[in-house]
Amino acid sequence: MTSTRRGACIALGLSALFAGAAGVAGAAAQTIAITGGTVHPVAGPPIENGVVLMEDGRIVAVGPAAEVPVGDAAIVDATGKVVTPGLIEAGTQLGLVEVGAVASTRHGSLDRGANRSAFRVSDGLDPRSMLFAIARADGVTGAITSPTGGVLSGQGAALTTLGATRAEVLFRDPVALYASLGPGPGAAAGGSRAGAVMELREALEDARDEVDDVEEDAGEPGQAAVAAVLAGEIPLIVRASGATDIEMALEIQAEYGFRMVIDGGEEAWLLAERLAAAGVPVMVRALANLPTQFDRLSTRYENPGLLSAAGVDVILTTQSSHRVGQVTHEAGNAVRYGMDWDDALEAITLAPARAFGIDDAVGSLEPGKRANVVIWSDDPLDFVGYAETVFIDGRQVDTTSRQLQLFERYRRIDP
Incomplete structure (x- = not known):
């Protein structure tokens, strides 16, 4: 549910929800027990009348009330x-763009050649972006x-949606290196999709030479990022639509x-078996079905379900x-077109955490992990469900946002 629809329902049942829980908000060091709900740990089967026990910002126990x-x-x-x-939106520029139509508020792209491996978007991150509050309100x-x-776009970062400074918002940095293949990157590499492949291979070869070099100070910062990919420290996210x-x-x-990880993957279902055999996750939109380019003529709504059924780790975005909170809409529509419900929930929680190597800390409800927990009014993958209460690191967070404030401001207009 969007924050606006959430605003229409936010007053329903909140007093009952927090009966006996006075003082929970803001008490990260307090022991808090969420009881009575249907708990979806994601790492295991659902638990009716379950308990999630949190202490000092971590999950300490998950299981049946008994x-x-x-x-x-x-x-x-x-x-x-x-x-x-808590949900994880893995395909965004959160903190890098505020107003899409205003160039001075966009900091996620560097207009400098085909190889921009040294570019770290975290250096342009705005932790005070209003979009963080909107994300939190929707359970992200x-x-x-x-x-x-370009062809090699630069390095991405993992964020938490709660924090007042860059240090508080940045979770892991860098978390991945990004590359692109296809007609668009090919144009940036000289006019051919083969040119994009050439640029990527050259970067990999240069970095492999650096890895083999015994000199500690060998190589450029961009080569170091590619070398980190070759060393298995971070994944390479390849944006590619066509088969x-x-x-x-x-x-x-x-x-x-x-x-x-393949990002985009509109025609990935055509290679589902190969992707599964290679253990390559695919990040897709469930609502992408328009053949807007020649490299995505075979796009279809069933893409996530077909990939998941073949054994591919699917990430929905x-x-x-x-609109990061609408990731639940993507998941719900993936279910509508054939994806298993549990797999769709995993695709917006544990699957992205696994793909980006942060599943040791987030993505599921397991002892030892960060206490990022959301209580939903109803099925979160259904349009009627919305995030009633959000905990980040064991702290109940304020879900007020500018979007919600505007909704309340203009909900009633006196004549």
């Missing part, structure tokens, strides 16, 4: 609600913000042996910065 003692913990009653991990507690442009370009990416990945 098996998890809550002691003197502050109780948050989630009876009749749905409890999930984490995001991957990324660069665009031809995805196939080329698979060949390069097999040759060099790095971790890879809005590919937006202003």
Whole structure:
């Protein structure tokens, strides 16, 4: 549900939800127990009448009420609600763009040649962006913000959606290196999609030479980023829509042996078996079905479901910065067109965390992980469900946003 629709419903049932939980907000060090709801740990099966126990910003226990003692913990009653991990939007430029039509507020792309590997978007991050509050209000507690442009676009970062400074918002940086194949990158590389492949291979070869070099100070910053991919420290995210370009990416990945994620993947379903065999996750939009370019003529709504059924780790995304909360709509529509419900929830929680190597800390409700938890009014993948309560690092966060304030301001206009 969007923040606007959430605003229309926010007053319903909140007092009952927090009966007996006075003082929970802002108490990260307090022991808090969310009880009575249907808990979806994602890493395991759903738990009816489950308990999520949080302490010092971490999850300490998850299980049936009969098996998890809550002691003197502050109780948050989630009876009749749905409890999930905080959502992760992996295909965004959150913190890098404020107003899409205003160039001075866009900082996610560097107009400098085909190879921009040294470009780190975190250096242009605005932790005070109003879009963070909108994301939190819709249950998004984490995001991957990324660069665009060229063949090698630069380095992305993992973010938390709560913080007042860059240090507080940045979770892991860099978290991935981004590349693109296809007609658009080909044009940037000299006019041919083969030119984009050439640029990518040259960057990989140069970095491999650096890895083999015994001198500690060898290489350029951009080469160091590609070397980190070759060393398995971060994945290479390859933006590719057409089956031809995805196939080329698979060949390069097999040759060099790095971790890879396909981003876009409108025609990925045509190569589902190969992607599954190679263990390559695919980041897609469930609502992408228009053949807007020649490299995506075979796009279809069933893409996520077909990929998932073949064993591909699917990541669902809005590919937006202003509507990241609508990632639940993507997941719901993926279910409508054949994807399993549990797989769709995983595609917006644990699957992106796994693909970007941050699943040791986020993405599921498991002891030891950061206490990023959302209580939903109803099925979060249904349009009627909205995020009632959001915890980040065990702290109940304020879900007020400028979007919601504007809704309240203009909901009633006196004559």
